[in-house]
Amino acid sequence: MTKVLAENIIKRFGSVTAINDVTIEFKHAELTVMVGPSGCGKTTLLRMVAGLEDPTSGNIHIGDRVVNDVPPWHRDVAMVFQNYALYPHMTVFDNIAYPLRSRGEPKSEIKGRVEQTAASLGLGHLLDRKPRQLSGGQMQRVAVGRAIVRRPGVFLMDEPLSNLDAKLRVEMRAELKRLQEDIGVTTIYVTHDQAEAMTMADTLIVMRDGVILQAGPPQTLYDRPDNVFVAGFIGSPSMNFLPCRYEGAGCLTGRGFTYPVPPPLRAPVEAAGAQPLVLGIRPEDIGVNPQPGPADTVLARVYMLEPLGRENLLTLEVGDVMIRALSGPDIAVSLDQTVALNFLPERVRVFDRTAEKALYPDA
Ligand SMILES: Nc1ncnc2c1ncn2[C@@H]1O[C@H](COP(=O)(O)OP(=O)(O)OP(=O)(O)O)[C@@H](O)[C@H]1O
Numbered sequence: 001m002t003k004v005l006a007e008n009i010i011k012r013f014g015s016v017t018a019i020n021d022v023t024i025e026f027k028h029a030e031l032t033v034m035v036g037p038s039g040c041g042k043t044t045l046l047r048m049v050a051g052l053e054d055p056t057s058g059n060i061h062i063g064d065r066v067v068n069d070v071p072p073w074h075r076d077v078a079m080v081f082q083n084y085a086l087y088p089h090m091t092v093f094d095n096i097a098y099p100l101r102s103r104g105e106p107k108s109e110i111k112g113r114v115e116q117t118a119a120s121l122g123l124g125h126l127l128d129r130k131p132r133q134l135s136g137g138q139m140q141r142v143a144v145g146r147a148i149v150r151r152p153g154v155f156l157m158d159e160p161l162s163n164l165d166a167k168l169r170v171e172m173r174a175e176l177k178r179l180q181e182d183i184g185v186t187t188i189y190v191t192h193d194q195a196e197a198m199t200m201a202d203t204l205i206v207m208r209d210g211v212i213l214q215a216g217p218p219q220t221l222y223d224r225p226d227n228v229f230v231a232g233f234i235g236s237p238s239m240n241f242l243p244c245r246y247e248g249a250g251c252l253t254g255r256g257f258t259y260p261v262p263p264p265l266r267a268p269v270e271a272a273g274a275q276p277l278v279l280g281i282r283p284e285d286i287g288v289n290p291q292p293g294p295a296d297t298v299l300a301r302v303y304m305l306e307p308l309g310r311e312n313l314l315t316l317e318v319g320d321v322m323i324r325a326l327s328g329p330d331i332a333v334s335l336d337q338t339v340a341l342n343f344l345p346e347r348v349r350v351f352d353r354t355a356e357k358a359l360y361p362d363a
Pocket residue numbers: 013016017018036037038039040041042043044045192
């Protein structure tokens with residue numbers, strides 16, 4: 001079992017606190033993705049697991065041992081970086097074989113392992129080529145091959161796809177995910193692309209400013225975000241946020257709208273009293289009705305309509321807040337028209353605006 005545990009990790013660079021007391025377990029054989037804005041500490045945490053950086057305090061465990069004093073090459077980890085720098089004068093075979101040769105493995109063993117690894121990555125026919133004769137995606141795969149060929153206990157990847165074009169990225173993320181499932185190696189994967197994070201992760205960790213804001217299955221973070229940041233970071237287009245207050249009578253009231261509090265949220269909203277709140281609703285959970293009736297309480301002005309083929313992306317003004325909604329491709333609205341919005345009650349989230357925390361009935 002090669003789980004990884006980062007325990008009460010603090011990392012300072014001079015006056016900068018890059019990691020601020022993080023405790024997190026990366027489960028055996030799982031693919032855990034760390035995502036968050038630039039500078040939040042993803043690379044720093046990964047480098048501490050790899051042994052390339054020492055924590056200021058706290059312990060890194062790999063498997064059953066504390067590895068703080070174990071050098072990188074004895075940690076049983078392999079790392080792929082954004083700049084995967086292959087050896088340009090070596091063939092694909094030699095690039096992949098390199099870690100085995102430098103460990104002094106027998107020649108016969110090396111040949112078999114390299115061929116097997118190359119085959120699993122679809123590189124079998126490219127073994128004699130030099131890196132300059134490969135496409136970006138193929139080079140990326142060679143870098144991955146070089147990392148997995150020695151069957152590490154832990155596989156660390158820091159934005160390995162960010163040099164690839166958009167289409168190739170999407171293909172490669174599926175390939176990497178499949179490979180990880182096949183070899184079942186504990187993997188920690190860093191990206192700041194939320195779509196990549198969402199699609200690849202068994203467990204998703206959202207970081208900001210050196211702390212973990214939420215960790216769990218991606219769908220849980222999507223459906224039940226703990227706070228405004230996670231709610232806005234996961235999902236594209238992002239969740240909409242409408243500032244509001246609870247002014248009694250069972251309704252949330254904001255500029256230009258009132259909305260009845262969904263029954264499960266009544267108790268926590270009432271408990272929050274007159275605090276400033278935020279109503280959160282995802283674009284796909286908004287129904288748009290071009291013919292408002294007298295009972296409608298959320299009205300919006302159509303600011304823009306962008307056809308995406310399968311659906312339309314509407315930008316709408318509610319009070320003075322711009323929000324976005326996804327509607328079917330057949331909706332007939334014109335710019336500046338007033339429409340009524342129906343928020344799916346079970347998909348409405350309410351946050352404390354000051355603490356930025358989500359209110360849930362059982363929290
Ligand atoms: N060697 C260093 N010396 C000083 N400060 C550093 C060093 N390495 C990282 N930092 C700082 O630590 C913080 C976290 O950096 P880190 O590289 O871990 O962020 P990141 O989440 O990987 O960002 P990105 O998405 O841009 O790669 C940043 O404020 C960064 O400036």
